[in-house]
Amino acid sequence: MNPSFNVAVVGATGSVGETLVQILEELAFPVATLHLLASMESAGSSVMFAGRKVRVREVDSFDFGQVRLAFFAAGAAVSRSFADKARQAGCAVIDLSGALPDALALVPEANAQALHGLAQPAWVCSPSAAAVALAVTLAPLRQHLEIERIHVTACLAVSAQGREAVNELARQTAELLNARPLEPRFFDRQMAFNLLARVGEEDAQGHSVLERRLVSELRVLLGLPDVKIAVTCIQVPVFFGDSYSVSVQTRRPVDLAVVQGALDSAPSIERVEADDYPTPVGDAVGQDVVYVGRVRLGIDEPEQLNLWMTTDNVRKGAALNAVQVAQLLIKDMV
Amino acid sequence: MNPSFNVAVVGATGSVGETLVQILEELAFPVATLHLLASMESAGSSVMFAGRKVRVREVDSFDFGQVRLAFFAAGAAVSRSFADKARQAGCAVIDLSGALPDALALVPEANAQALHGLAQPAWVCSPSAAAVALAVTLAPLRQHLEIERIHVTACLAVSAQGREAVNELARQTAELLNARPLEPRFFDRQMAFNLLARVGEEDAQGHSVLERRLVSELRVLLGLPDVKIAVTCIQVPVFFGDSYSVSVQTRRPVDLAVVQGALDSAPSIERVEADDYPTPVGDAVGQDVVYVGRVRLGIDEPEQLNLWMTTDNVRKGAALNAVQVAQLLIKDMV
Numbered sequence: 001m002n003p004s005f006n007v008a009v010v011g012a013t014g015s016v017g018e019t020l021v022q023i024l025e026e027l028a029f030p031v032a033t034l035h036l037l038a039s040m041e042s043a044g045s046s047v048m049f050a051g052r053k054v055r056v057r058e059v060d061s062f063d064f065g066q067v068r069l070a071f072f073a074a075g076a077a078v079s080r081s082f083a084d085k086a087r088q089a090g091c092a093v094i095d096l097s098g099a100l101p102d103a104l105a106l107v108p109e110a111n112a113q114a115l116h117g118l119a120q121p122a123w124v125c126s127p128s129a130a131a132v133a134l135a136v137t138l139a140p141l142r143q144h145l146e147i148e149r150i151h152v153t154a155c156l157a158v159s160a161q162g163r164e165a166v167n168e169l170a171r172q173t174a175e176l177l178n179a180r181p182l183e184p185r186f187f188d189r190q191m192a193f194n195l196l197a198r199v200g201e202e203d204a205q206g207h208s209v210l211e212r213r214l215v216s217e218l219r220v221l222l223g224l225p226d227v228k229i230a231v232t233c234i235q236v237p238v239f240f241g242d243s244y245s246v247s248v249q250t251r252r253p254v255d256l257a258v259v260q261g262a263l264d265s266a267p268s269i270e271r272v273e274a275d276d277y278p279t280p281v282g283d284a285v286g287q288d289v290v291y292v293g294r295v296r297l298g299i300d301e302p303e304q305l306n307l308w309m310t311t312d313n314v315r316k317g318a319a320l321n322a323v324q325v326a327q328l329l330i331k332d333m334v
Numbered sequence: 335m336n337p338s339f340n341v342a343v344v345g346a347t348g349s350v351g352e353t354l355v356q357i358l359e360e361l362a363f364p365v366a367t368l369h370l371l372a373s374m375e376s377a378g379s380s381v382m383f384a385g386r387k388v389r390v391r392e393v394d395s396f397d398f399g400q401v402r403l404a405f406f407a408a409g410a411a412v413s414r415s416f417a418d419k420a421r422q423a424g425c426a427v428i429d430l431s432g433a434l435p436d437a438l439a440l441v442p443e444a445n446a447q448a449l450h451g452l453a454q455p456a457w458v459c460s461p462s463a464a465a466v467a468l469a470v471t472l473a474p475l476r477q478h479l480e481i482e483r484i485h486v487t488a489c490l491a492v493s494a495q496g497r498e499a500v501n502e503l504a505r506q507t508a509e510l511l512n513a514r515p516l517e518p519r520f521f522d523r524q525m526a527f528n529l530l531a532r533v534g535e536e537d538a539q540g541h542s543v544l545e546r547r548l549v550s551e552l553r554v555l556l557g558l559p560d561v562k563i564a565v566t567c568i569q570v571p572v573f574f575g576d577s578y579s580v581s582v583q584t585r586r587p588v589d590l591a592v593v594q595g596a597l598d599s600a601p602s603i604e605r606v607e608a609d610d611y612p613t614p615v616g617d618a619v620g621q622d623v624v625y626v627g628r629v630r631l632g633i634d635e636p637e638q639l640n641l642w643m644t645t646d647n648v649r650k651g652a653a654l655n656a657v658q659v660a661q662l663l664i665k666d667m668v
């Protein structure tokens with residue numbers, strides 16, 4: 001019999017956590033006992049897993065010595081407070097918050113090899129959804145393109161900010177359609193029928209934390225520590241599914257047929273032909289792949305590859321990638 | 335007394351046409367008689383101008399010999415059918431459809447000098463809203479930056495496609511909020527809470543007509559015939575106000591203080607400071623300027639300038655620019 005593992009999901013009642021629990025079941029991850037953790041607010045509620053109800057408990061009083069593997073999907077503060085405690089207790093940590101800067105960023109399709117010789121218990125992170133999507137798409141192209149610079153405009157769904165943001169977009173939209181005055185709550189201004197040019201705070205140089213994080217994670221994931229990356233992350237009035245407008249400068253002319261072939265052979269990519277294009281609502285939501293469309297050279301510039309990507313931020317961008325990372329980790333954990 | 339002119343507005347009942355008539359009044363454009371033209375459908379209705387009702391008539395039976403200046407804001411087919419007739423009758427033509435490839439693209443803030451020695455009657459066009467916004471913003475920076483390449487992701491409001499598109503976004507949103515099945519009409523798929531990766535048809539190389547048009551217009555407007563421009567035009571669920579994520583590669587390091595100073599001195603630009611950013615709904619709509627925010631260098635790349643722009647596509651992007659062009663034209667038409 002194959003070994004199975006005690007697993008904890010911190011933030012099990014959130015968008016990512018709920019999906020993570022579903023995916024553990026769908027992929028028949030070898031779970032012995034599943035521990036679901038959240039804040040005091042949800043403690044006592046329960047979540048279905050493998051046909052039975054699992055009670056949600058408070059993370060504060062949890063003994064991580066009981067589990068071999070813990071997913072942290074409850075925000076930066078919770079990862080900062082409890083991830084190290086878990087490691088001390090001998091538990092492998094997969095963080096989804098980005099709050100552990102020394103955790104190794106992993107996307108199996110891009111840098112699985114980085115796991116070789118990793119210190120135990122593992123201390124890794126599932127990168128930002130944008131880094132996952134870009135790494136999945138660009139990794140199979142790396143060997144065919146000499147990438148000089150990547151330009152990305154990331155159009156993030158409100159679910160990238162959790163359940164509350166989803167509710168707020170719905171509430172704002174209803175208020176506006178009913179011609180009632182808008183009082184923004186979760187966002188600091190109107191999000192419905194609007195675009196916000198920045199997600200989160202910005203630093204003295206004008207870059208948001210998320211933009212900085214994307215650049216450093218993508219360099220690691222692609223194994224291109226010096227690649228130049230220009231990124232703008234905006235918030236769009238879409239519930240689920242991030243989209244990306246991407247332009248890659250290369251040192252040599254791009255062979256479009258080779259690029260299309262590489263995308264078509266990649267198992268986690270679905271390429272959409274030129275007469276159509278993928279959308280977050282029509283394609284990405286609920287799916288396990290990154291949809292890629294509008295694949296084209298630059299205008300008067302054969303050293304440029306342009307494309308459009310869309311993917312389920314909660315699923316492929318977070319929960320599924322984290323479980324795929326876990327599948328690799330347990331190979332060394334027998 | 336200053337001379338005044340007989341003027342025709344073709345498409346006077348549309349989003350752009352209505353705004354154009356308003357702006358002629360607001361700017362006290364020297365109109366002698368105003369002729370409002372549209373299709374059979376609206377003929378007979380009337381529009382207010384300078385305190386009195388002006389009857390809308392059918393363009394088909396109009397004698398352009400009666401006017402010195404005609405704005406064409408009724409789509410490509412109408413410009414193709416009637417603009418040349420107007421020119422033959424000695425009337426200056428300002429096209430807003432982009433259907434007259436030999437018409438000179440004009441944005442007064444960028445290339446007013448191109449009017450010198452123009453053949454009469456003038457045959458000019460107010461370029462796409464994206465080209466207007468980019469030209470207004472980049473023209474004052476031209477002398478300070480050696481621009482090598484421009485990357486743009488243009489996030490277009492549905493009003494860029496006229497009144498019907500606006501109604502359709504409202505209708506789709508209401509259907510979805512009421513959990514009724516969605517049957518897309520104007521757009522070929524769900525537009526509410528979604529992003530469409532392309533606006534209009536694409537050519538064999540994968541570029542849309544609008545993207546090609548933006549590249550050729552912007553090169554003319556900036557007087558940079560060889561500048562490389564990478565552009566992706568997407569459709570976003572916003573009613574009014576286009577937004578642009580822009581990244582400019584330069585041949586020398588960018589001096590951010592100089593850039594900010596040049597933007598601040600430009601009369602048609604409102605720069606938003608680093609602690610905030612402009613949005614289409616909160617800033618652009620109904621305004622005469624281009625809002626510019628998130629002005630920053632590249633990450634590890636001082637030869638890169640990044641910024642975010644938003645502007646009223648119907649007003650600054652189309653109607654106002656067309657009237658500003660007309661103000662220049664009539665100087666030579668006494």
Ligand SMILES: NC(=O)c1ccc[n+]([C@@H]2O[C@H](COP(=O)([O-])OP(=O)(O)OC[C@H]3O[C@@H](n4cnc5c(N)ncnc54)[C@H](OP(=O)(O)O)[C@@H]3O)[C@@H](O)[C@H]2O)c1
Pocket residue numbers: 010011012013014015016017037038039040041042043059072073074075076078096097098127128129159160161162163164313314317318
């Ligand atoms: N959403 C995405 O697309 C996405 C993508 C990549 C990474 N991530 C990351 O994944 C994490 C979760 O995001 P989400 O979208 O799932 O957020 P969410 O829907 O708001 O859920 C937050 C979860 O964290 C729990 N939590 C909050 N404060 C807690 C505390 N003090 N102690 C214990 N549990 C606490 C909540 O439990 P209660 O029910 O008790 O409040 C809930 O289970 C975040 O770090 C986020 O950055 C999200």
Ligand SMILES: NC(=O)c1ccc[n+]([C@@H]2O[C@H](COP(=O)([O-])OP(=O)(O)OC[C@H]3O[C@@H](n4cnc5c(N)ncnc54)[C@H](OP(=O)(O)O)[C@@H]3O)[C@@H](O)[C@H]2O)c1
Pocket residue numbers: 344345346347348349350351371372373374375376377393406407408409410412430431432461462463493494495496497498647648651652
């Ligand atoms: N909207 C923008 O942001 C924007 C920006 C730049 C340029 N433009 C260009 O401006 C033009 C108008 O756009 P819009 O947004 O105002 O469109 P719109 O709201 O749909 O209005 C279309 C106008 O054209 C008239 N029209 C349509 N078919 C006609 C025909 N066969 N004969 C005579 N008149 C006809 C309509 O008159 P009826 O009332 O009789 O139907 C209406 O006045 C288009 O060429 C567009 O590409 C628009």
